[in-house]
Amino acid sequence: MISAPAGRPWADARVLTRWSGKSYREAGTGPVRAPVPGRPYAAPWTPEGCPAEAPPAARTGAAPAPVPRHRRTSSGGRRPTRRWPRDPAPSLRTRTTSSLAPMRAITIPEPGGPEALVWADVPDPQPAEGEVLIEVVASAVNRADLLQRQGFYDPPPGSSLYPGLECAGRIVEVGPGVHGWAVGDEVCALLAGGGYAEKVAVPAGQVLPVPSGLDLVSAAALPEVTCTVWSNVFMIAHLRPGETVLVHGGASGIGTMAIQLAKAVGARVAVTAGGPDKLARCAELGADILIDYREQDFVQEIRKATDGKGADVILDIIGAKYLQRNIKALAVSGRLAIIGLQGGVKAEVNLAALMAKRAAITGAGLRARPLNEKAAIVAAVREHVWPLIGNGQVRPIVDRTLPMSEAAEAHRVVDDSAHVGKVVLTV
Numbered sequence: 001m002i003s004a005p006a007g008r009p010w011a012d013a014r015v016l017t018r019w020s021g022k023s024y025r026e027a028g029t030g031p032v033r034a035p036v037p038g039r040p041y042a043a044p045w046t047p048e049g050c051p052a053e054a055p056p057a058a059r060t061g062a063a064p065a066p067v068p069r070h071r072r073t074s075s076g077g078r079r080p081t082r083r084w085p086r087d088p089a090p091s092l093r094t095r096t097t098s099s100l101a102p103m104r105a106i107t108i109p110e111p112g113g114p115e116a117l118v119w120a121d122v123p124d125p126q127p128a129e130g131e132v133l134i135e136v137v138a139s140a141v142n143r144a145d146l147l148q149r150q151g152f153y154d155p156p157p158g159s160s161l162y163p164g165l166e167c168a169g170r171i172v173e174v175g176p177g178v179h180g181w182a183v184g185d186e187v188c189a190l191l192a193g194g195g196y197a198e199k200v201a202v203p204a205g206q207v208l209p210v211p212s213g214l215d216l217v218s219a220a221a222l223p224e225v226t227c228t229v230w231s232n233v234f235m236i237a238h239l240r241p242g243e244t245v246l247v248h249g250g251a252s253g254i255g256t257m258a259i260q261l262a263k264a265v266g267a268r269v270a271v272t273a274g275g276p277d278k279l280a281r282c283a284e285l286g287a288d289i290l291i292d293y294r295e296q297d298f299v300q301e302i303r304k305a306t307d308g309k310g311a312d313v314i315l316d317i318i319g320a321k322y323l324q325r326n327i328k329a330l331a332v333s334g335r336l337a338i339i340g341l342q343g344g345v346k347a348e349v350n351l352a353a354l355m356a357k358r359a360a361i362t363g364a365g366l367r368a369r370p371l372n373e374k375a376a377i378v379a380a381v382r383e384h385v386w387p388l389i390g391n392g393q394v395r396p397i398v399d400r401t402l403p404m405s406e407a408a409e410a411h412r413v414v415d416d417s418a419h420v421g422k423v424v425l426t427v
C-alpha cells in the first residue's frame with residue numbers, strides 16, 4: 001500500500017495553475033490550495049484537446065478504412081491529408097548536423113493500413129538544448145499510433161513525425177543544459193513521437209531511469225501507461241483508498257496499469273472487457289468486479305456491486321458512446337476521466353443528472369501537453385509509481401515482443417484487440 005496522493009502539493013498544482021494562470025513551475029513552488037474533501041474539482045475545468053479517434057469502420061480491425069485524401073478541420077474546412085515529406089521531418093531537419101550515417105525508423109509514406117509502416121533509412125536526430133539522445137532498444141505500440149498511421153492523429157508541431165510515444169534504451173548523447181543524465185544511462189522515456197526508430201531525441205524532463213529489476217524491453221512498456229494513468233486517475237480524479245474505480249477496457253495497455261495502481265493505493269477495482277478470457281487476466285491483476293461489456297450492462301453491474309452507490313472514479317476510453325451511461329454509473333461526487341474516444345467524440349449530456357450527483361467530467365490528452373506539464377507528470381510517476389515497480393507490486397504487462405521491422409504485424413495485433421497489456425517492438 002502507498003499513501004493516498006490527495007493533498008500532495010503536486011496533486012493540486014494543476015488546479016492552481018488553471019485558476020491563477022501561473023506557470024507550472026510557479027504553481028509548484030507557490031502556495032498550494034488544499035483539496036476540498038469529496039470535491040476535488042472545485043476549480044473551473046477546461047478539458048484538453050484529445051485526439052480525434054478514427055471513425056468506427058477504421059477501428060474494427062476488419063478491412064482497413066479507406067484513407068481520406070482530405071480531412072475536415074475543426075472549423076469545418078478541408079485540408080489535405082498529411083503526406084510524408086520527401087525530405088526528413090522538420091524537427092529532424094533542424095537537428096541533423098554533422099552525422100551523415102543514417103539511422104532507421106518506421107516511416108509512413110502514405111497513411112493507411114498496417115502495410116503503410118515502412119522501416120527506412122532516415123537522418124540521425126541530434127539532441128537540442130535540454131534534450132538527450134537515446135539509442136532505442138525497444139518501443140511499444142499505443143492505440144494512438146494506429147490513428148497516426150491512418151492519418152487521423154498528427155504529431156504535435158515540432159515533434160518527430162515517426163510514430164512511437166515511448167521507448168527504452170541507452171543515452172548516447174547529452175544536449176546542452178541537461179543535468180542529471182549521462183552517456184550510458186539505461187532509461188525509458190515518454191515521447192511525443194519518434195519511438196519507432198533506432199535513435200530519438202527527447203526532453204530530459206521526460207526521461208526516467210529503468211526501474212530496478214527490469215530489463216530494457218519490459219521498461220519500454222511503462223512510460224505512456226504509467227504517465228496516463230497516474231495523471232488522470234490520481235493527479236486529476238484523486239482516487240482515494242477505499243473508493244471504487246471503474247476501468248473501461250481493463251485488459252488494454254492502459255487498463256492493466258490502471259488496475260494495478262488502483263489496487264496499490266487500496267481502491268476497489270471494477271473493469272469492463274470483452275469476454276471471459278480478458279476478464280480472467282484482469283482478475284489476475286487484482287480486479288475485484290468483472291463486467292463483460294458484450295454481455296452485461298455495466299451500469300447495472302456497478303450499482304449491484306456497490307449497493308447502488310456507483311463508482312467514485314471512472315477511467316473511460318470510449319467517449320461519446322458511454323457518456324450517458326458513465327454518468328449513471330457514477331457515485332455522488334464521482335469523477336469521470338475521459339482519455340479515449342473509441343466510441344465517438346460528440347454526445348449529449350444530461351446536465352441535471354450531473355448536477356444531482358455533484359459529479360465532474362474531465363478529459364485529458366498527454367501527447368500535446370506542454371513540456372513542463374509532462375515533466376511534472378514524469379516526476380510524479382518517478383516518485384510514486386517507480387517504487388511500486390521496484391518492489392514488484394506493479395509490473396509492466398507485455399503481451400508479446402516483435403522486431404521493429406515487423407511493426408505492421410504489431411499494429412495488426414492491436415487493431416484486432418488480440419492482446420492483453422502492451423505489444424513491444426525491439427530494435
Ligand SMILES: NC(=O)c1ccc[n+]([C@@H]2O[C@H](COP(=O)([O-])OP(=O)(O)OC[C@H]3O[C@@H](n4cnc5c(N)ncnc54)[C@H](OP(=O)(O)O)[C@@H]3O)[C@@H](O)[C@H]2O)c1
Pocket residue numbers: 050141142143144224228248249250251252253254255272273274275278293317318338339340341342364365366367414417418421
Ligand atoms: N488521453 C491520453 O493521454 C491517452 C494516453 C494513452 C491512451 N489513451 C487511450 O486509451 C485507450 C487505450 O489505449 P491502449 O493503447 O491501452 O489501447 P489498447 O491496448 O489497444 O486497448 C483498447 C481496448 O479497448 C477495449 N474496448 C473496445 N471497445 C470497448 C468497449 N465498448 N468497452 C470497454 N472496452 C472496450 C478493448 O477491449 P476488448 O478487446 O476487450 O474489446 C481493448 O482492450 C485508447 O482509446 C487510447 O487512445 C489515451
